């Protein structure tokens with residue numbers, strides 16, 4: 098059995114304006130701060146981590162942020178779910194084709210994303226990709242990305258008898274944070290340079306294999322089967 102854990106933003110899809118707006122809405126609603134996630138580099142970070150970093154940069158006290166974090170997550174998620182139907186999410190080139198092929202070969206597919214699970218699922222449902230992913234590690238599971246990988250691996254073992262010692266698992270993502278999270282959990286790692294990071298930066302982060310996009314299906318399949 099092969100297990101593949103895919104990041105979402107800039108790996109499977111381009112970006113979600115609605116997710117972006119949901120943050121601004123929740124910052125205002127819960128903390129009365131008029132701000133935007135663009136004030137930090139949020140790539141590869143979890144939703145709770147993005148929330149804390151933005152608010153700290155706006156001068157808010159860490160204890161106050163932590164106290165209201167659950168309420169923030171609820172507002173973030175409910176705004177997103179209410180408004181995602183109007184979002185124009187672009188699926189990146191080759192993604193649908195690759196996922197269909199992987200599924201037809203019986204490869205176990207999961208997610209590894211900083212998005213809260215409710216947001217991740219709604220986002221992928223909007224573009225009809227949710228059906229491919231049987232499990233995952235999400236921003237609602239933990240603040241730190243490496244824990245998301247260990248959570249996903251545990252779920253794969255529990256639900257699908259996946260054994261990381263005998264079977265290959267791979268993390269696929271567009272940022273050095275995805276690659277490091279995979280390495281910390283001893284999975285294989287595939288970088289895709291469809292985000293803000295170059296193939297060189299992903300290689301330097303330790304990626305076993307780097308592709309310019311997931312449209313290189315033959316190369317992708319060749320790599321995961323070679324392990």
Ligand SMILES: [Mg+2]
Pocket residue numbers: 104105106107108140141270271272292
């Ligand atoms: Mg990403």
